[in-house]
Amino acid sequence: MDFDYSPRQREWMARLGAFMDVHVYPAEALYAEQLDAMAANGLPWKAIPVMEELKTKAKAAGLWNLFLNDSPHGAGLTNLEYSPLAEMMGRVIWSPEVFNCTAPDTGNMEILERYGTEEQQDRWLKPLLAGEIRSGFGMTEPGVASSDATNIRTTIVRDGDDYVINGRKWWTSGSLHPHCRLLIIMGVTNPDGERHRRQSQILVPIDTPGVTIVRPLSSFGFGEVPFGHSEILLDNVRVPATNMLLGENRGFEIAQGRLGPGRIHHCMRSIGAAERALELMCRRLTSRRAFGKSLHEHSVWEQRIADARINIDMCRLLTLNAADKMDKLGNKLARTEIGEIKVAAPRMALKVIDDAIQAFGAAGVGPDTLLPKMFVMQRELRIGDGPDEVHCRSLARAELAKYLAAEVA
Structure with missing residues (x-):
């Protein structure tokens, strides 16, 4: 490995660094002010105005979806090329969202691009790539040791042309963001299968009947505004069978x-x-x-x-x-x-x-x-x-x- 940054990396670092200096660092105080005001008003959270303004500027500057590699939707950067850029974003806690490079959307976009059907990509990937919506990811559960994901208890059961989902998730990242429209849920489809072939992942629109936000979860007293980790109850949630990702038991x-x-x-x-x-x-x-x-x-x-x-x-x-x-x-x-x-x-x-x-x-x-x-x-x-x-x-x-x-x- 060459330990020196390539000319291409330096060019991107200069572009991102200039944007951070001109737009992001000067906005830190205003972001904190708007964040505190929103948090004080309680749920439902709203989009932070300065964040939306910065997103528009970043997209116009071509600093958008930088995390995607081997993809026509990203900047064409490798993981190695993206590394110093992500480091620069990490200097300001909230700045990855400015560039549409924040979790859990990054992982969810990668899932949809790699494993999603054309229909799934049209409905969900395109608006995520455009920053028009955000998404959540539900794997962890309160009733089991989720460090071993084979313990997951949420069930996904086929019923005709639908799947019915029952379970409880928590620390569902992104689920309380005001723009969240989609959850990717991991659950059991084949309880008697081989240990790592029991689970599946499925797309669940957050407004589907039976999806209940039980409570927002704070971390060390911080409310995670506006990222929005929450506990979610899935009570007979019914989604079309076409919402299954990749196929049953491939979670x-x-x-x-x-x-x-x-x-x-x-x-x-x-x-x-x-x-x-x-x-x-x-x-x-x-x-x-x-x-x-x-x-x-x-x-x-x-x-x-x-x-x-x-x-x-x-x-x-x-x-x-x-x-x-x-x-x-x-x-x-x-x-x-x-x-x-x-x-x-x-x-x-x-x-x-x-x-x-x-x-x-x-x-x-x-x-x-x-x-x-x-x-x-x-x-x-x-x-x-x-x-x-x-x-x-x-x-x-x-x-x-x-x-x-x-x-x-």
Whole structure:
């Protein structure tokens, strides 16, 4: 792998960086103001005006659907080429939506493009690609250990020309967004089948009778406005059989195709969040004095800054390596590298953000900095898209297999 950014990457980085400097960073205060006003009014949430304005500008600038590779609908970037762009977006928590590059829509668009029928793509993929609607993804359930997705209990039962869905989902990402129109639901279609051939994924319009938003879910007290995680009850929800994705009992196949890119996109953004936190920390440390000298002159802070720089750079290289393997070998053969960075990046970002909070003192835990929300989002990532323990289990088994095979031989 060439460790230098290509001319093509540099061109895209310059374009995106200029847009961030001119439009996104200056809008942070206004976005926060409009967000707070909307949150104070309670449900239903509405679109944030400045976000809609920024989307229009980003689309006009050709900075749209950058995450899609091997696709006529995207910018034609590889995973490796997209990596530094996602990192730049990660510096502002909400900015991926500006460029139509935010979860869960990114994964849902990839699902529909890879596995959707022409009819499904016409109805759902096209408006998602245009940013006209948003979507949710329902896999996790409150009644089971969802770290093992084979535990899923939601049922999808064929009834004539329809499927009937019953179950309860939670942490259904994107489901409360004011533009959400579609849910992709994973459930059991063949309870007696082989362990990974029991589940399917199906398209459920959010306004289908029987779909009930039970409650919005907050994370560490943050209401996730306007991203909208919720608990959802599916009570005899009936959808046409043509809403089935790819075919019955292929849910895990779809999930693996979805989660590989989704995981690494999160990791790319984690690098950006850590860089922003390090920047905020350094600015704070060089602007405040305690015990007769600047804060940055105290040795403990020199150590923390150095650790942050080392760990951010290490994780960036791990991310680029995983992206490169995905491009060259495919997502399945790059699963070890994806698992490594999925564990490493949020852990690293949490540490850097935590040190930045410490540098700000009481202000670091209050409402006047980005740090608390940044911390919460990185903490969520140690669970989302597979908890650390699951990835570490896979990594350890892959490593041990080398030695166990040698012993057998």
